[in-house]
Amino acid sequence: MDDRTKLVDAGRHPEQQKGTVNPGVYRASTILFPNVAEFERPRAYPDVGYGRYGTSTAFNLQEAVQALEGGGQCLTVSSGKAAIVQALLALVEPGDHILVTDSAYGPTRTFADGFLKRFGVETTYYDPTIGAGIAGLIRPNTRVVFMESPGSLTFEVQDVPAMCQAARERGVVTVMDNTWATPLFFKPLAHGVDVSILAATKYIGGHSDLLMGTITTVPALADQMRARVHDMGTPAAADDCWLALRGLRTLAVRLAQHQAGAIAMAEWLAARPEVARVMHPALPDDPGHALWSRDFTGASGLFGIRLKPFGKPALTAMLDGLELFGMGFSWGGYESLIIPSRLARLRTVTPWPEGGPTLRLHIGLEAIDDLKADLAAGFERLKAAA
Template identity: 55%
Template structure:
């Protein structure tokens, strides 16, 4: 079945729930067993109701749905996207290991590798995500993980994931990929050599700006290791949140399609603005990563970047402070549009980022794109007036 059908059918079984379309919310801490043998035989694992912290059928329904959409061997839910990053690294790395990280990853990923993992005795290096050969040059015999994100956080470069995966696997390293931007619908990581994926399900999978969640998927061979590592950290997610994520998945296909179409329309409009030096959107034919995006991705989301022509911080603030439809907030992926200033140059160590002027990150929500461009037009008027 195709993705549009899968998102409406996965993770639910009306025949097992008195014909009710949606699965119930099943809360639990203690699980009772009828015999000593059944008590001792119930080991925590996928679909096994053993103790509330390990999950209930509501949890397992969400994990099954996401794993199937992703093409993975299994999935585990955790409390946030950052939690998914930390749990994955702790499950796969130990003292004396080395991790190679793309230089354009989400900044909290860098905080994890440079902070927590360093304290745990794990070394790290960064590489140019546009030069796969750098992975070959920087990989060590103790490298266990190569960590990727495509498009890159804030700057939206497209990485040749398959080429990097081939190099990593030739040296015995696993490939971890953050698939939050594209979701399981628009990028199929296991078709490109990825071993583990991370999702901030707070974003598009949750979709309504009211949910904190992370999801880790993996090949079948790695699933037990990751699930055990997450259980060792005592991570769990409420069944209410899992139910909300399942409910949101039902509309993921139609929501993401609208985010993509409106995002491209707004991005094309921005390309014609004199205040804009560059639009960082891989679905635009003018983008340097467009050919790779077109080869590997099935679509685009509503998140992209803008580089303005030179403008003062006061002028940028004048533009952003009085936006009517674009809010300012640190998340994205919900139904509402967002616009914030960004500073990619502060999060680079292996590459240089030299923008023409201030950088903005834009998330195009589900509003009418004509209303959004009108809001941006008024913002640009304030920018010019304050310059």
């Protein structure tokens, strides 16, 4: 079945909702049982027994995401970072070692360098382009290889199949943050990944009004992951699950628009005299383009640029006067965003080259000509203040 059909159909059960198209919102802590036998009955997942373990709203969303991921078991938690944290905690113990891409999302590094270090887990960062060479970094106590492709600030594309094969041959679990592409444009499990993570806050929600993460695992890890996630006690709220289900239905059409707008904008920016480099793997001259073309079926609305050398006052003048581009964290909503990014401080293995300031852009659903005009006016302010 085509993914576009799955997005519309999966997780909907009108026959269980008296014909209602959309599942209901089940806000619940306590679940009542009709008798002792039912109260004492062992419950297999998914089954409603207590609100913290999920209700029908969450189970419907998990079913839909699982269909899009291509199988496995999906769990929903309270944020994208919660998904990263809980997935890693389910897989490591004190004394273990993990490998994390040097292009990882900042809060992933914070968790690894902070909590995991205090917990007794050592982290080694690796060059995102290492590919099968990851085998040389695996130790006897290495438990996880963590990937993020493309990186959400520098946009390097990783050779996920090669890395998964190297890890699998050594009994190491692979985890991937796939928020940039979503399973619509890249399916981690089909490329050998054991645990696929999404910040559903981003494209699945699509409207900048919820926080959520999903963790989808291969069957062999399902029981282990579910037990540890339930131990953490941070489920996604029923109302947020309902919003995520609503967002999921339009994911295909929204991502198509985000992709078209971002590629058009990236090509326009590549021709601007103020821009030194565009970081977008869908562009033919991008270093990760060959891997992106081989493994991905599309691109989202997020990419980066490096400007030619300009001082902070000039950059501030450019950004502060923008009318359509908002300045804020997150991305994946309908609105366009732009933020300055300080990449040098986030790299420890592969230093980021010195040069002009870098910006991360998310291209929303506005008319592309209006967005170009907003940036063009910003570039004029940039040059005037230089």
